[in-house]
Amino acid sequence: MLKYLAKRLLHMIPLLIGVSMLTFLLMSLSPGDYFTALSQNPQISPETIAHLKAKYHLDQPWYVQYFYWLKNAAMGDLGYSMAYKIPATSLILGRLWNTFLLSFAALILAWAVAIPLGIRAAVARGSWVDHACAMVAFAGLSIPDILLALLALWFAAATGWFPVGGATSPVHDLMGPWGQCLDYLKHLVLPAVVLAAADLAGIMRQMRGNLLDTLRAEYVVAARARGMTPFWVVYKHALRNAINPLLTMFGYSLAGLLSGAFIVENIMAWPGLGRLTMEAFFQKDSYVVVDCVMMATILLVAGNFVADLLLAWSDPRIRLK
Amino acid sequence: MACVMPQTPNYNLHFMNLLEIKDLQLDFGRGSEAARALDGVSLTLKQGETVCLVGESGCGKSVTALSIAQLVPSPPAHYVGGQILLEGRNTLEMSPEELRRIRGGTVSYIFQDPGASLNPVFRVGNQIKESLKLHRPEKATDTEVIRLLKLVGIPAPESRLRNYPFEMSGGMQQRVMIAMALASEPRLLVADEPTTALDVTIQAQIMDLLRDLKQRLGMAILLITHNLGIVGEIADRVAVMYGGQVVELAATTDLLARPLHPYTRALMNSVPKLRSTATRLPTIPGNVPRIGQFPTGCRFSPRCPIARPECSSHPPSLLEVEPGHWVRCPFWQT
Numbered sequence: 001m002l003k004y005l006a007k008r009l010l011h012m013i014p015l016l017i018g019v020s021m022l023t024f025l026l027m028s029l030s031p032g033d034y035f036t037a038l039s040q041n042p043q044i045s046p047e048t049i050a051h052l053k054a055k056y057h058l059d060q061p062w063y064v065q066y067f068y069w070l071k072n073a074a075m076g077d078l079g080y081s082m083a084y085k086i087p088a089t090s091l092i093l094g095r096l097w098n099t100f101l102l103s104f105a106a107l108i109l110a111w112a113v114a115i116p117l118g119i120r121a122a123v124a125r126g127s128w129v130d131h132a133c134a135m136v137a138f139a140g141l142s143i144p145d146i147l148l149a150l151l152a153l154w155f156a157a158a159t160g161w162f163p164v165g166g167a168t169s170p171v172h173d174l175m176g177p178w179g180q181c182l183d184y185l186k187h188l189v190l191p192a193v194v195l196a197a198a199d200l201a202g203i204m205r206q207m208r209g210n211l212l213d214t215l216r217a218e219y220v221v222a223a224r225a226r227g228m229t230p231f232w233v234v235y236k237h238a239l240r241n242a243i244n245p246l247l248t249m250f251g252y253s254l255a256g257l258l259s260g261a262f263i264v265e266n267i268m269a270w271p272g273l274g275r276l277t278m279e280a281f282f283q284k285d286s287y288v289v290v291d292c293v294m295m296a297t298i299l300l301v302a303g304n305f306v307a308d309l310l311l312a313w314s315d316p317r318i319r320l321k
Numbered sequence: 322m323a324c325v326m327p328q329t330p331n332y333n334l335h336f337m338n339l340l341e342i343k344d345l346q347l348d349f350g351r352g353s354e355a356a357r358a359l360d361g362v363s364l365t366l367k368q369g370e371t372v373c374l375v376g377e378s379g380c381g382k383s384v385t386a387l388s389i390a391q392l393v394p395s396p397p398a399h400y401v402g403g404q405i406l407l408e409g410r411n412t413l414e415m416s417p418e419e420l421r422r423i424r425g426g427t428v429s430y431i432f433q434d435p436g437a438s439l440n441p442v443f444r445v446g447n448q449i450k451e452s453l454k455l456h457r458p459e460k461a462t463d464t465e466v467i468r469l470l471k472l473v474g475i476p477a478p479e480s481r482l483r484n485y486p487f488e489m490s491g492g493m494q495q496r497v498m499i500a501m502a503l504a505s506e507p508r509l510l511v512a513d514e515p516t517t518a519l520d521v522t523i524q525a526q527i528m529d530l531l532r533d534l535k536q537r538l539g540m541a542i543l544l545i546t547h548n549l550g551i552v553g554e555i556a557d558r559v560a561v562m563y564g565g566q567v568v569e570l571a572a573t574t575d576l577l578a579r580p581l582h583p584y585t586r587a588l589m590n591s592v593p594k595l596r597s598t599a600t601r602l603p604t605i606p607g608n609v610p611r612i613g614q615f616p617t618g619c620r621f622s623p624r625c626p627i628a629r630p631e632c633s634s635h636p637p638s639l640l641e642v643e644p645g646h647w648v649r650c651p652f653w654q655t
């Protein structure tokens with residue numbers, strides 16, 4: 001098991017190097033850099049700009065830039081944000097935390113709602129519960145994130161129950177620790193719900209389908225033939241097997257949430273990684289762009305890693321091979 | 322209906338049949354879509370007796386066997402008529418709670434594919450213990466599980482407790498299934514083609530085990546098979562089924578020596594024999610009729626070598642032509 005873990009972790013390294021290199025290459029292929037806009041300003045002398053470019057190695061070809069970035073990143077220094085004029089590390093970590101929190105909240109919400117509903121729909125197949133769940137899933141899958149995010153904003157503005165955008169109120173710093181927490185949560189609710197909505201539908205349908213499959217399995221008939229109560233047949237014997245494909249889905253689900261977060265963060269003004277990536281990209285804040293892509297990749301790879309661990313924990317056939 | 326509380330000792334048990342299926346009729350679907358799968362199946366099993374149900378796929382063997390503990394999914398199945406008396410009590414009228422008590426209690430099942438019948442994600446020791454917890458909670462210990470595994474001939478049972486099903490061979494898995502079925506000390510063991518999914522040498526071992534257990538534990542066995550070779554080895558009596566009906570019922574020696582129904586004869590002809598000079602194995606022409614599309618009259622008549630014109634219009638009834646030998650064919654003497 002430990003060997004398996006170590007192997008999986010080592011496999012991540014070439015992947016991360018590949019992704020970062022590709023990002024550098026693509027950034028260098030697009031015309032202009034952060035200083036192109038600055039050079040239009042007559043108050044800034046060309047010498048100053050040349051000096052700054054040299055300072056950030058932007059006068060070098062992309063692979064030299066990459067080499068400098070990689071060397072620093074290995075030591076925990078993610079470069080410098082030219083737009084924010086602060087070290088990229090502190091900028092990214094704050095945003096990463098926000099995105100992580102948003103994705104995590106959405107993940108918990110989606111799974112906590114989808115799994116029980118999926119189980120109900122499968123057990124009461126053909127009933128009104130099943131049909132209602134199918135309708136909800138249909139709506140969830142067909143409404144795009146963008147529309148849902150806009151609807152949520154409209155809802156927040158119309159009712160005043162939730163703040164419109166942002167992660168904190170203007171008076172956040174004046175609140176006590178509990179007030180700050182509550183304020184943060186209040187801002188989190190709508191983006192998390194929007195983000196969870198699309199994911200929820202898929203998970204629910206998967207759960208229903210898997211459980212229906214396992215309910216037809218012979219070991220379920222055999223368990224009934226041994227006199228087990230229907231409750232234990234479903235919740236112990238069938239569910240324990242139906243959950244395995246969902247654990248694999250967990251990894252993809254995290255990836256979906258991250259790309260979903262990208263859209264939701266931009267529309268609902270959530271100060272997360274997705275929004276930062278967009279801003280940095282438009283301003284050609286190249287190190288920040290690469291850092292953001294790297295962070296998103298790490299979150300994704302980590303999600304898959306966790307999913308694999310869960311699967312090995314859940315299924316002895318994988319664990320013992 | 323005779324209502325016997327489970328705690329009350331039943332003094333009549335010795336004098337009555339353990340299982341009595343009377344004129345059982347079962348449909349799949351309702352109304353215009355109803356298809357009759359079992360049509361007047363009757364069968365009895367005495368204490369400690371072994372009866373084989375023989376027939377081609379789709380003739381209603383498994384449905385009959387699963388009906389004893391009401392394990393046929395319903396819907397689509399529903400019972401139109403008849404009775405299933407298990408120790409004198411009609412299982413068709415039992416509450417879900419009572420049914421749960423007889424399932425794996427009075428009557429235990431083993432199925433065709435042991436690999437699929439064991440839950441892949443639980444250790445075999447736990448799965449056996451689970452059966453004990455359901456029916457003999459005071460005995461739900463590792464010691465008892467080991468005793469059961471020893472009983473079904475698993476070597477080094479102590480080390481097998483923590484195995485997962487996929488770590489065992491097919492024969493071992495079927496032994497585990499049998500151990501699980503024996504956990505409740507059942508009066509009736511229903512074995513639905515227990516050796517079909519196993520290879521030939523293992524088949525023989527499992528049949529030996531069943532015969533041995535039957536003698537040691539004195540339980541009745543209802544064995545479903547389409548393998549006539551097995552029948553002679555283990556059965557006291559044989560019921561041959563065709564198209565949802567019993568067509569012949571007799572003591573094994575009688576039936577094997579003198580099959581009377583043309584279908585039984587055709588079945589026995591299509592078993593390969595040692596020292597046979599025939600180059601091709603005889604087969605029964607035509608196909609097994611599908612449920613709901615049974616011919617009127619005698620259901621075997623379209624495939625029957627001795628069919629007469631009236632066969633296709635007059636459904637024959639099951640007649641006792643010799644003591645203990647029942648045949649559903651009026652022309653059994655030809």
